[in-house]
Amino acid sequence: MNASPVGGKVATLIASMDWADSPLPGPDAWPQSLRTAVDIVTHSPMPMLLLWGTQLCQLYNDAFALLVGSNHPRALGQPVDSIWPELKPFTDPIYAAVLQGEVRTFNEKDFNLPREDHWAKVWLDLTYSPIRDENERVAGILVTAIEANERREVSAVGKRAEQELRDSEAHFRMAIELSPAVHWTAEANGRTDGESQTERWRQLTGMHSLRPDDDWAQLVHPDDHLPTLDAWQLAVSTGRPYDAEYRLRMADGSYHWMHARALPWLDAEGVIRQWFGMTEDVQNRRQVEQALRELNEHLETRVSERTQALAEVNLRLQNEMQERERAEEALRHAQKMEALGQLTGGIAHDFNNMLTGIIGSLDLMQRYIDAGRSSEIKRFSEAAVSSAHRAAGLTHRLLAFSRRQSLDRKRLAPNELVHSLEELFSRTLGEHLQLRLQLAPDVWPVNTDASQLENALLNLIINARDAMPDSGVLTIETANCELDATPEGATLEPVKPGAYVMFRVSDNGSGMSAPVLAKAFDPFFTTKPIGQGTGLGLSMIYGFAQQSGGQVTLQSRVGEGTCVRLYLPRHLEPLGDITEQHASAAPPMAQDGESVLVVEDDPAVRMLVLDVLDELGYAAHSAAEATAALALIEAGLHIDLLVTDVGLPGLNGRQLAEIARQQRPGLKVLFITGYAEKAAERYGFLAEGMDMITKPFSLERLGSKIRDMINLS
Template structure:
């Protein structure tokens, strides 16, 4: 059996080397051929019996042997070698070949011959030669064409430069138009609001100086109204720029729309019919409820204003799958499951020119003073920041349809507890203390005053470096209230260092704008919360009490 297995192994080995397109041979220490594959035999036109036992000199001849003698000697001395050479062929023509000699070692470690590997390079050399000849004949023609192409290329580059300069000028003009529209809109609205605030404060000061403090109530109301409008404007700008702080929570879209039905009915007016087409088994979403409610209310107001003589306002929800090419939007659409919330009307509609500018900030067709032009741009920014999309379609005289697509939430939505009703600001429990870190002196003064009036022991610092010594001490601190955008070390970094010393420390972040805090779920850890500036004194007091009283 062993002999049979050995013969079979030898047969398979011979079949393998015969299948190789390379000449393979083995010569012993006397330079006699002891093994060859079919390619080797075919090269010289010999049978196995005719080649076996013959020396290299006998096969290739004295002249060619002399050119390889040093390579053969090196291989028998244990040094592998590779070289290119002409080799005789059975057809009488010399062939160019790449050769390799590899020493063969016996079981005792002694060199008992070497292997020969030969690759026919004739066709490659002929191709190279043909290409070389072709290249020589082409050089003159190429030179002529190169000169002609250079002249044409120079003309083309000049034309492209002029075109690029024109395109850059157009882009710059469009950019400046957009910036001008944005800054002009902001300046117009803020100047109106600041006039109301500054004028009211000046009159209040005059009335106080004239000992007429009892009459300043209407001025405080006017100042508060203008300030709240300014706060709403900055909120809309952050929404448009996709930098607002989103408090994402699982939501049931149909439930949210139904909860707003009374508000929609109150907003639309009696001359407009409201239709609700809510889909069955609509998926849950993960979104900021207040921002989504704001977006739907804005769309309802736009639809109402587009139907002054009455009409039909339709609100719909549905499950939708987008494959990435369904929507013609400026932003790329990620394929997947979405929930569609749509608001449509059969009112005046928009012309193509107006439709093209619908999402531009401060663009509005309403008379001055009746619209900021930030409604649709705010909703567009909210949709993009939420990972969704916003589409609008409209025809003059046929109405407008706006559809908001928000990504599906694959886990079931959990019911959220309703927000607590506004009550009188709660006072501190004896001994409770708060660490306040705020770099703006005016804001720091206001918050400290609130803490003092509510009975909290308050410690203040203008930056993280000043706050750390107290936070690392043994003094009682129930809550850290810190601005996110502090100079140097920011508020989030301060909180992390403070929690190394006080792992259970509650942290309330204040932010006017912080890109890293735009996504609360990624920014806040357990025991942390965030309140956006500007905030009311009552809202701050409620949040502080809620944070200190919260367990875990």
């Protein structure tokens, strides 16, 4: 075949056109199937239009150019919808069906077609057929258009129309030959009439022909026989299109999957005159589909197996995690018991020493009293009181370490506090050590418990003193600082970024090794000889700093000294006047008619408080628990102050105070407590007109606190 199509003026125009502005490539780039189709079209005397490719670009012959009219030659190579947009509602469903392999036929369809200077109505017989490429895919549409105007005129031109029709049918058959499917016909009752493509049938099945008297249904696979035959009979009886897939026996006895389709040819009354059908071998497609199904099943099996394996691994990991958790829990329990043993051992050691002093002194006092030697018991009472105070100090340090100590927070100026303790620090250090103060000007105020801060600084002074037995310099510094991260040398607990006041206590003493430094904050850990240290100093400072919202850091090297930094949050409210309150040596006496209600479940403590009140001249009333106290209040007992323990059986002291204040608004309340977790933060526990005193306390301090509470306005 020549490089460019031939056959008339349109063919010459196609060969000479510039295809740059067309979606269709030039003739040199056409596939063989397109060249064949164009050759058939251009040699046909009947109007034929070829629509090729996904955009259905137009190629037609000289006869069809007359129908195109004024749209020729610009229609060549252009998509059909760009030239005939007004026909889309009619042609779109036709194109969609033919591109799926179907054939559409329309008789005497009228169109308004453009001419050189006018539009003319033209009657056409149209046939739309699929054109397949070398890969047996539908690549285009062949449109045969026969003018029916002459049929509607005189019969003299009938023979010419019939000849054109025969020519059209001939060319249509040539177009059909491009299709890989077998085209066949059947009578109206569904019986095949033998009109089929013999050569194509032989290529498809290996059989020479399908004779009219052959029962094609007998060639269908037994498993597909009834469904296929039922579908064909349904189409014949209803006139609906036939569409089925089934396995057909080949000449060699094997079976191939076939796809058969058929359309009825109806007369003017809608009666079926004949069936036109096509049968296509779809064995390759079915094999691909089967392979895909098998692959999918294989993948599903692999996925299922992999999922099962992952489930088993997950179960094994869960079991290992459970075993690890049990081992970790056992380790934590062992560590907890070890820590508890160390803690209880340290407490038992110190408390046994203190209790020995208390019990022994009281026992000797009792013997001396029985022997009438009461004048000699003072030294034993002093020893008992000293041991008791030491025991009280130990409990305070334990609570401070655990952050359960009740903090009596007040605004204070750091520099003024350090200056007020300078003489005490100097005496503690001794004459062989030098004290230096480096206090920055305008240090921010802090809001903390002054006594706890004093104890923390004093503990650091004592530690520094013991680290410099011969000589040395101890420096106390204060400074404002902004922390944006946890400072170096801090414990594991982080500090919030913000403004802090730093207290720095440093010495040039013996220092600590890395193992000692790692345990420095542990309770009861000490490097001092037995009896010279409890091991609670640094742990108390650590607990106090954490409870205050701050941090403590520790840095030390052997032979170079130690540096401890205590960070307390800046108090942003204005700093008021700081006044020192000193308890008088003797508590003030009660005024006439003042009455106090004491609620305490411990008989010994209750007795002591009542004796103090009695000595000071108060009218004292007592109750062992909250219910009895409320009964006295409801009975109308006059009281100026409610003194109650926090940890009462039943209703606690805080609940008692709330109920009592509902009946006596403005009633002043003084809480006494040895330890209460919720009372550790005073300002989250106390309301207006309330205060707290911590056990153990001196009787003088209790008397002064009672007087201060009653005097509150």
